[in-house]
Amino acid sequence: MRFQRILVVGAGQMGAGIAQVAAQAGREVWLRDLEQRLVDRGLATIERNLSRDVEKGRKTPEEKEAILGRIHPTLDLAPAGECDLVIEAIVEDLAAKQALFRELDRIAPPGVVFASNTSSLPITRLAAVTSRPDRFIGMHFMNPVPVMKLVEIIRGLATSQETYEAVAALAVEMGKTPVEVRDFPGFVSNRVLMPMLNEAMFAVYEGVASVEAVDTVMKLGMNHPMGPLELADFIGLDTCLAILNVLYEGFRDPKYRPCPLLVQLVQAGYLGRKTGRGFYTYTPDGQKIPLRRDAL
Ligand SMILES: NC(=O)c1ccc[n+]([C@@H]2O[C@H](COP(=O)([O-])OP(=O)(O)OC[C@H]3O[C@@H](n4cnc5c(N)ncnc54)[C@H](O)[C@@H]3O)[C@@H](O)[C@H]2O)c1
Known part of the structure; x- marks a missing residue:
């Protein structure tokens, strides 16, 4: 299992950063929020981060354009039907996340893996509202995402070894260090x-x-x-x-x-x-x- 096309849901501080590091790792990324101005704000943050990297000589202007070209803004969840991984980064609210995952579960084919960037909500509980708890995992990035090296990878009760390995491998390709954590309140961080x-x-x-x-x-x-x-x-x-x-x-x-x-x-x-x-x-x-x- 290798993820090539990723839908990031939520274009706030975390979602924008996750979309950026996924595109930097060569993935095609869809970035979804509820309103155009919120998606635009996320894209502006990414553009600003990349411009700073160009100024400091960490990236070429061509690399910056290529990364931006791989990020596709969207206001709906339809891209979940075309992607192989969805990373959720919406507000830290159990009911909102459960409603979103129920909807995603209807749209995304059964093979699509769901990851939540929740800071603390039980992964097992979020996974339970879907038909794929074995393909559900916590992928907890740190803020600011493009800078911080850690990703806590949280295994829910039913998360499969294959899902864990594929998500940990993606984190490494994003330039991060994955750390495996069990699903208890607050994880470790x-x-x-x-x-x-x-x-x-x-x-x-x-x-x-x-x-x-x-x-x-x-x-x-x-x-x-x-x-x-x-x-x-x-x-x-x-x-x-x-x-x-x-x-x-x-x-x-x-x-x-x-x-x-x-x-x-x-x-x-x-x-x-x-x-x-x-x-x-x-x-x-x-x-x-x-x-x-x-x-x-
Ligand atoms: N801020 C941090 O330091 C930090 C660190 C790690 C993890 N997290 C977690 O990441 C998640 C997001 O946090 P944030 O700081 O980016 O919050 P934020 O408030 O900056 O962004 C959340 C975004 O989600 C959008 N949203 C809400 N419901 C949505 C839906 N159904 N579909 C699409 N978009 C939706 C909101 O409009 C908003 O733009 C939370 O679960 C938080 O606990 C935050």
């Missing part, structure tokens, strides 16, 4: 990362230190390239909250309870970088102003 981000939020919430102070401690003291609150903004606070809820409900362990400050920011629509405001406010001239706890 978010089971370890999210409690750390949540604890940083509690430190702010309880008045232990300011947003900037917490980030500085982790950057200078632990040599992290980004502070935990900056990182949470980068991931998206809605995504962080969704993942913490999956951990909390999946393990029924109070240590994963989401910080009330995170819940409140999400309720206010402060979702981090993507909305210009989260633990920091991001101004158009590139400044980053930390949230003041006493201002809440």
Whole structure:
């Protein structure tokens, strides 16, 4: 089994990056979102990433054009009928993903493999709404996809060895390092990362230190390239909250309870970088102003 034609569903931060690395690996790619402006935004991100690579001498202008030429925008799911792999990267919402996979299952021939880029939802549960749980797998890329080397490959209860091997081989061809993980809440990456981000939020919430102070401690003291609150903004606070809820409900362990400050920011629509405001406010001239706890 070797994948040549790939449908990526969702053209947000992750879907656009996945489409880019798939096209860089020589695959024909269809990139689907719900509205033209969302597909266009994804394509613009890819174009910007590739232009930067050309400026830095990492790619030739011809390579850039060839990669872009392999990415086909679409607003419907019909290409699932022509592809051999579908990679889903829509919102982190179980019901939305299940509805999508039910629809894809009707359109795609039985041999087509389905992969989900979910950060935390059970692969086995998503696979169960389809008629092909043996050809269903988790393919968890890291953000930003073109830069980060890791792909967690999550085997659902019924995922076949053939599916696992083909998807791991594709990840290698995309220039990534696949790591095999079993299907438990948060997999490995978010089971370890999210409690750390949540604890940083509690430190702010309880008045232990300011947003900037917490980030500085982790950057200078632990040599992290980004502070935990900056990182949470980068991931998206809605995504962080969704993942913490999956951990909390999946393990029924109070240590994963989401910080009330995170819940409140999400309720206010402060979702981090993507909305210009989260633990920091991001101004158009590139400044980053930390949230003041006493201002809440
Ligand atoms: N942001 C991260 O750091 C990160 C890292 C790894 C995995 N993930 C996971 O990747 C997925 C996407 O996250 P994101 O950060 O790209 O989110 P995002 O909000 O940037 O993008 C999601 C996109 O999906 C689109 N969408 C929603 N329903 C759709 C449908 N039925 N068909 C097509 N498009 C649809 C939305 O319009 C939006 O453009 C989530 O499952 C998330 O947990 C995110």
